[in-house]
Amino acid sequence: MTRRVLVIGAGIGGLCLAHGLRQAGVDVVVYERDASPARRHRLRITPEGERAFRECLPAPVSDALVATSMRYTKGMAAYDEHLVRLWEHNDVDDGDLDRVDAVDHRTLREVLLAGVDFVRYGKEFAAVSLTSSGGVRVRFRDGTSDDGDVLVAADGADSAVRAAWRPADVPRDLGVRAIVTRIPMVRAIKGGLPEFMRDRFTSVVSADVSFGLLPMEFRPDAGAEDYYMAVFNMHRDDLGVPDDVLFELPGPALREVLRNRTADWHPDLHGLFAHVEPSETYALALRASVPVRPWGQGPVVPLGDAVHTMPLSGGAGANVAAQDAAALCRALTAPGLLSEGLAVYQADLVRRGTAAVEESIRMARGSMRID
CATH class of the missing domain: 3.30.9.30 (D-Amino Acid Oxidase; Chain A, domain 2)
Known part of the structure; x- marks a missing residue:
């Protein structure tokens, strides 16, 4: 069965998903409001995140990810504001030169966008409705629309799709x-x-x-x-x-x-x-999204910060988004009923997202006052 997937948001998670779907022969298009480059900041990549990227990305893109990444083996240390050392932890170098420990956000996005033809810029999400066939119709601020079998909300912590589809789920x-x-x-x-x-x-x-x-x-x-x-x-x-x-x-x-x-x-x-x-x-x-909630049955599903917003502590955001992308790609390309695959994906999403959000909050509480 041929499926058409519409993705709102050309961030890390949305692009990772699109690469995985395109490799599997799925018709996918990514709609992005803003064509400006991403901010230039460091993203921590965990082994779980790296595996998810490699699962979704074609070999040339995966190779480019490694080539533009950082190997990090020095550990970490904490001080007070007068540079009195509080504690120190040293990492052990495992010698894996191809391991990805950190990437630059803008560079990673450039790698994911290089040569692709599935991104449409200048398309600001306005509304979504269900079609008589059980799919989705997405309308944009410019008056255009598009139909698909599934809509993926990958438009970040300020998700317009979430505001329209799940307005009570405010971080x-x-x-x-x-x-x-x-x-x-x-x-x-x-x-x-x-x-x-x-x-x-x-x-x-x-x-x-x-x-x-x-x-x-x-x-x-x-x-x-x-x-x-x-x-x-x-x-x-x-x-x-x-x-x-x-x-x-x-x-x-x-x-x-x-x-x-x-x-x-x-x-x-x-x-x-x-x-x-x-x-x-x-x-x-x-x-922070507390609690992380599934978006219910149907063809509108979330990915990344749109469903599990979390503080920066721990640097888990990009990794969990990549894991979401890999899991959703598997669900959308598996044989069987689409509804069953999406239900499994959302259950996994809630489990993974809840763990990441709780850990990020725990780490934040260790060094700052939070409400």
Whole structure:
């Protein structure tokens, strides 16, 4: 039986699914509202996430993923704001040179988009309805529509499909506001970043702030600039900047927020914020889907952050989205009734998503105040 799958959202999960379906001969089209490139930040890749990517992606794309990824074997350490070490953990290098430990978000998306013909840009989702044949009809803001057998909501934590189809499933605001930025590695090191912080994930924990500094070192032949991803977390009550102001601040103003809030930190830490890239600096609210709920029977199914939004702690989001994509690809290409395959997928999705969300919240509670 020939099936047609419509995907809303050309993010990591949606593109991974589309590659898997295309390899299996399924008619798939991905609709994306925004053609602008993804933000440039580091994504942690777990062994489970890597297996899911490799399951979905054709060999050339999988090879490109490895070639543009990072091998990470240095472990992590935590300090207070005065650089007094709190604890340290060292990883053991297993010698697997093809292992993927981290990727750059924008680079990964470019790899997934290279040469594909299944993405349609400028298509903003407006509504979805069921057809008389049991399929779906999707309408877009430009007045066009498309019909398919299945609609996949892969449009992220602010999912328009979820708002239309499952309006009660709103992620919970955890009260934490994060400022995410990128710091070129060369500038950070020249600016005095201590040597013991240069090659590993570093966590800085003060009375009211949780800060993470994560290296993104590309393979020698990748032709990309190494950088640090920096994430500054603080409860909105302590930050002192109202949400309606914070989320509208441009990059240079957010940089000043960072510098002001760390003025009493160790000089080597405080000086780091002079080197952030304003164009790659943005603020967001940490949210979580509690509980993770299935979307019920029918041809509209979720994937990734649209159904299991979680805080950044743990870096699980991209991995769980890739696992969703692999599982959904199996469900959509398996013999038998489509409804049965989708029911199995959603049960698996809830189990996997719940575990990831709970673990992310647990890790967040260990270093910051959350509601």
